[in-house]
Amino acid sequence: MLQVALKEIRRGSAEIIDDARIEKLLEAYFKDGKSYTVKAGFDPTAPDLHLGHTVLLQKLAAFQKYGAKIQFLIGDFTAQIGDPTGKNVTRKTLSASQIQENAKSYKDQVFKILDASKTEIVFNSQWINALGATGMLSLTTTFNVARMLERDDFDKRYKSGTSIAISEFIYPLLQGYDSVHLASDIEIGGTDQKFNLLMGRHLQRAYEIGKEQAVLMMPILEGLDGVQKMSKSLNNYIGVADEPNDMFGKILSISDELMWRYYELLSAKTLQEIELLKKGVEDTTLHPKTVKENLALEITARFHSQELANSAKAEFEKVHSNHEVPTDIEEFSCKGEVWVAKALVDCGMEPSTSQARRDIKQGAVKINQEKILDEQLQLVAGEYILQVGKRKFAKLKVD
């Protein structure tokens, strides 16, 4: 039983520091039912969760299965600094009510994956504000600049002469201090968080709280482009709140290579099962598209339902394999004769009439399934199905 649990906990992780500690904690749980805490930090500014976040959340859920109490930390204080990435050095401070609102939205989304009864949501402003200037000062004495510069992005920026705000040095310290205050047994995060996660261990030692947290790092999930990490700002994400059709379609649009990555980090399938799928594709007994469809079905079903996932698949086939018009299209209406280019802009399918004209010229625009090439076309009264490219549809009623 312990071995099964450990295997599940370790699955997909990029690196584990102090694996022995995790083993001990689980052992104690199986023996005496002893609980332990697992901490994970989240940014209060982005309450729209995407699959990249769920990699971490699923890991937390796995811990919950084996006795863990989750410390779901919302970094409302640290968000004022912004995790040093070289960009967004200073961020807007969020008002208390905004943070509460975001936190609520987190709850709505997070508890689709996590067990609420085994999760505690905490805000770090609560104890960091209580630190005061003296507390803050003594926190900074636990570390020095040379070691701070060991952090990869600090190192790069320092060497390349990009500015580093002093406040950015404080960020890892505060994140580490959170672990001191919460007395966390384990902290998990992405590989990009390694430095900060280790800071937790360092500070727990410095503050002599009698334990040092184990650290489990998950790989960063690549976005739809397969290169950059999944993020909202890069618009390469699959949101957990995405419509079933979108979710299904987005997953199907990833590359075959990336599909295996998603399988490993997102699927509930065991590693052996995934190996079998890989073999099947390699010796051509399985079509990669089928394998990808199954993944899309699994993920879509997880956040919606099996039924909705199935109908998303049916819809997808309808539109893309049979080139039919989707079932649900946004409807627009207007009065009098309209010029096509204008109509496309009004329906939000094109950003400008210039762009619309170009697309028409290139044969990207279809009306009622017929390609049109006349950019001067006027739409008289009637109903039209407008289409730009492969995926943009709208219904327009002209009176």
Added chain:
RNA sequence: GGUGAGAUAGUCAAGUGGCCAACGACGAUGGACUGUAAAUCCGUUCCCUAUGGGUUCAGAGGUUCGACUCCUCUUCUCACCA
């Protein structure tokens, strides 16, 4: 505080008085081929009912027939010195 270098479209990056709506690369997007995969090929990539007009090269002025290019000031970034 002093001195010097720089700021160009989503990003990187050419352009040092007219040939500039601005080379190129990446990205994005359309088409072909497919499995809405990858790879590849060919387009497009400021706005405007448009063989023309308008607004752009950090911001504000100025010189000039004409400025992304020259001058002045402002803001920001970097380097060296203090």
